[in-house]
Amino acid sequence: MLQYNLTEGYPPLRQYLAEELNREGIAAHENNIIITTGSQQSLDLLGKIFLNPDDKVVVENPTYVGALQSFSAYQAQYLTIPCDDEGMRVDQLETVLKNYKPKLIYVVSNFSNPTGVTMSRYRREVLQQLAYQHQVPIVEDDPYGETRYSGDHIPTIKSIDGGSGVILQRSFSKTIAPGFRLGFTVAPTEVINKLVAAKQSVDLQSNTFGQMVLYEYLRSGKLPAHVEKLREVYRHRRDVMLDSMQRHFPADAHWTVPDGGLFIWATLPEGMSSLMLLPDAVAQKVAFIPGNAFFANGGGDNTMRLNFSCASDENIVEGIKRLGGVIKRHTSQFPTALPAFLI
Amino acid sequence: MLQYNLTEGYPPLRQYLAEELNREGIAAHENNIIITTGSQQSLDLLGKIFLNPDDKVVVENPTYVGALQSFSAYQAQYLTIPCDDEGMRVDQLETVLKNYKPKLIYVVSNFSNPTGVTMSRYRREVLQQLAYQHQVPIVEDDPYGETRYSGDHIPTIKSIDGGSGVILQRSFSKTIAPGFRLGFTVAPTEVINKLVAAKQSVDLQSNTFGQMVLYEYLRSGKLPAHVEKLREVYRHRRDVMLDSMQRHFPADAHWTVPDGGLFIWATLPEGMSSLMLLPDAVAQKVAFIPGNAFFANGGGDNTMRLNFSCASDENIVEGIKRLGGVIKRHTSQFPTALPAFLI
Numbered sequence: 104m105l106q107y108n109l110t111e112g113y114p115p116l117r118q119y120l121a122e123e124l125n126r127e128g129i130a131a132h133e134n135n136i137i138i139t140t141g142s143q144q145s146l147d148l149l150g151k152i153f154l155n156p157d158d159k160v161v162v163e164n165p166t167y168v169g170a171l172q173s174f175s176a177y178q179a180q181y182l183t184i185p186c187d188d189e190g191m192r193v194d195q196l197e198t199v200l201k202n203y204k205p206k207l208i209y210v211v212s213n214f215s216n217p218t219g220v221t222m223s224r225y226r227r228e229v230l231q232q233l234a235y236q237h238q239v240p241i242v243e244d245d246p247y248g249e250t251r252y253s254g255d256h257i258p259t260i261k262s263i264d265g266g267s268g269v270i271l272q273r274s275f276s277k278t279i280a281p282g283f284r285l286g287f288t289v290a291p292t293e294v295i296n297k298l299v300a301a302k303q304s305v306d307l308q309s310n311t312f313g314q315m316v317l318y319e320y321l322r323s324g325k326l327p328a329h330v331e332k333l334r335e336v337y338r339h340r341r342d343v344m345l346d347s348m349q350r351h352f353p354a355d356a357h358w359t360v361p362d363g364g365l366f367i368w369a370t371l372p373e374g375m376s377s378l379m380l381l382p383d384a385v386a387q388k389v390a391f392i393p394g395n396a397f398f399a400n401g402g403g404d405n406t407m408r409l410n411f412s413c414a415s416d417e418n419i420v421e422g423i424k425r426l427g428g429v430i431k432r433h434t435s436q437f438p439t440a441l442p443a444f445l446i
Numbered sequence: 447m448l449q450y451n452l453t454e455g456y457p458p459l460r461q462y463l464a465e466e467l468n469r470e471g472i473a474a475h476e477n478n479i480i481i482t483t484g485s486q487q488s489l490d491l492l493g494k495i496f497l498n499p500d501d502k503v504v505v506e507n508p509t510y511v512g513a514l515q516s517f518s519a520y521q522a523q524y525l526t527i528p529c530d531d532e533g534m535r536v537d538q539l540e541t542v543l544k545n546y547k548p549k550l551i552y553v554v555s556n557f558s559n560p561t562g563v564t565m566s567r568y569r570r571e572v573l574q575q576l577a578y579q580h581q582v583p584i585v586e587d588d589p590y591g592e593t594r595y596s597g598d599h600i601p602t603i604k605s606i607d608g609g610s611g612v613i614l615q616r617s618f619s620k621t622i623a624p625g626f627r628l629g630f631t632v633a634p635t636e637v638i639n640k641l642v643a644a645k646q647s648v649d650l651q652s653n654t655f656g657q658m659v660l661y662e663y664l665r666s667g668k669l670p671a672h673v674e675k676l677r678e679v680y681r682h683r684r685d686v687m688l689d690s691m692q693r694h695f696p697a698d699a700h701w702t703v704p705d706g707g708l709f710i711w712a713t714l715p716e717g718m719s720s721l722m723l724l725p726d727a728v729a730q731k732v733a734f735i736p737g738n739a740f741f742a743n744g745g746g747d748n749t750m751r752l753n754f755s756c757a758s759d760e761n762i763v764e765g766i767k768r769l770g771g772v773i774k775r776h777t778s779q780f781p782t783a784l785p786a787f788l789i
Binding site (some may be wrong): 104106108142146147156172173176223276281283306308312 | 447448449450451467483484486487489490494499512515516518519619623624625626627644646647648650651653655656709756
């Protein structure tokens with residue numbers, strides 16, 4: 104457990120994961136899997152092997168800020184596609200693929216960070232077909248998929264149509280422990296080989312100790328019951344937060360209702376800035392993430408990401424009450440109808 | 447132990463390391479330290495924050511292949527300085543610094559990988575002065591420093607003259623356990639802040655569990671006795687290997703005598719290729735690393751890196767005997783005096 108191991112990861116763990124993937128309908132062999140130092144590392148490695156300066160990456164708008172940080176280090180440019188309650192607006196994708204020849208399409212398919220939105224099955228199919236037709240690899244980031252607590256399971260993009268052009272990445276951070284820093288990526292062997300070469304120059308391998316503990320835990324069969332418990336806790340906390348928002352947020356704010364994951368995404372009236380609220384909220388010991396960081400090319404000033412996963416019921420209720428108060432105070436200072444000459 | 451922690455690393459561990467550094471004569475505060483996923487990660491992060499395509503890096507020739515892999519991912523070019531038994535030939539450095547304005551100087555100061563050679567105190571001083579004068583940061587890679595088993599301790603370049611232009615990186619892989627993937631980097635706060643930003647996009651943080659175990663182990667006070675044991679084991683194995691080489695290697699081969707670390711560096715007669723020997727050696731179950739991988743701009747075909755750290759006495763003796771036999775067989779097929787028209 105203390106020694107060096109393979110760069111691609113502890114073989115029994117990779118074999119176990121391959122079998123799990125097969126059960127899920129994803130054709131994978133251990134050679135299609137690399138263990139990464141959190142799924143965050145996969146984003147960095149993918150940037151390293153796929154992106155040259157000024158290469159284009161298609162992202163949802165908004166999207167996971169950590170993906171933007173990783174790809175930006177390789178000087179990527181972003182083609183943003185808007186989202187609605189069914190995820191990426193794939194009807195706007197074809198023109199972008201045709202005109203800009205992007206190197207990657209990055210998407211969080213389940214309970215997205217930051218919006219909590221899940222891409223519908225129909226859109227997954229359209230996305231997979233369009234990407235395949237235009238020969239652009241899809242990076243399907245799925246750290247939250249196991250945490251579904253309402254609605255029906257939707258197959259991954261990877262599992263649709265064989266998904267040979269799809270690179271799937273997952274994490275154990277949301278189901279077992281983020282402190283081990285372990286995730287994995289599933290891809291064709293040719294891509295895995297390049298990721299392994301890149302990983303060698305980055306950290307040689309992910310920590311052996313954690314990989315072995317993880318493997319023992321997984322094969323103990325205890326994970327499903329643990330995840331079921333998580334789902335109950337998160338479902339309840341989501342409901343407490345949604346209920347509190349209904350009561351304390353202003354009537355002209357709206358927000359997503361996630362079927363899993365950790366996040367609710369709130370949109371305040373157009374023209375407001377959530378960043379401007381933050382100092383007041385923090386002064387009342389309530390923090391949130393201002394939404395604009397999740398927009399690759401700017402915008403979203405009136406949005407915020409709320410996380411309900413690790414606060415008690417009492418704290419959620421009190422926190423949302425305080426935050427609602429801060430928003431209402433700022434709204435009242437903010438003219439509801441802007442003079443026409445300003446717009 | 448299972449949760450997320452700070453990107454820069456577990457604070458008590460960083461405080462502990464800062465105090466250790468102070469005892470060693472290196473001025474450091476916890477804000478001068480970042481915990482990395484092995485010291486390998488530091489090389490990648492330094493590449494990310496310092497290097498643009500075609501930037502120049504000064505390296506010893508030969509040097510650690512993992513550093514070349516990391517910097518090459520950022521499209522670095524190398525300025526190689528030859529080495530002898532006192533390390534980098536700093537007398538050849540000034541012209542290079544003047545003419546090529548490199549972004550970094552990379553050096554393994556103690557018991558180098560691959561050569562086992564230690565840079566003399568005089569050369570460290572010259573290197574530090576020249577680098578400071580030409581405003582080029584030195585990356586001092588010191589994963590083996592604790593493993594000295596003969597000769598006198600030499601202060602790090604970092605500790606000479608305050609070393610404010612020196613970035614020092616160390617590892618726990620050689621003294622405690624490589625399987626935890628933990629190392630650390632010491633640098634001015636401004637550099638640490640950039641490394642932290644870069645690390646956030648790379649793996650968020652190094653594993654919390656390992657950091658806490660490491661901290662508990664360090665403060666238990668058990669490390670010095672453990673390292674003392676390692677030194678005895680390694681000193682003995684080095685001596686067994688050197689003795690075997692004396693007996694079984696051809697008379698026209700020569701090699702380094704390391705005062706610490708894990709490696710002996712052998713040079714075969716000019717014109718031989720260690721790579722060509724490898725299949726024969728492996729067929730006899732003896733492996734080594736062909737030396738040419740350690741030369742940034744090619745060369746060194748007649749060199750090889752031997753590792754004595756993890757084989758038993760019997761295996762070292764038998765392995766060197768077989769390897770010596772393979773070399774001698776190849777030497778005998780190899781004309782000792784090449785026809786002049788070939789040279």
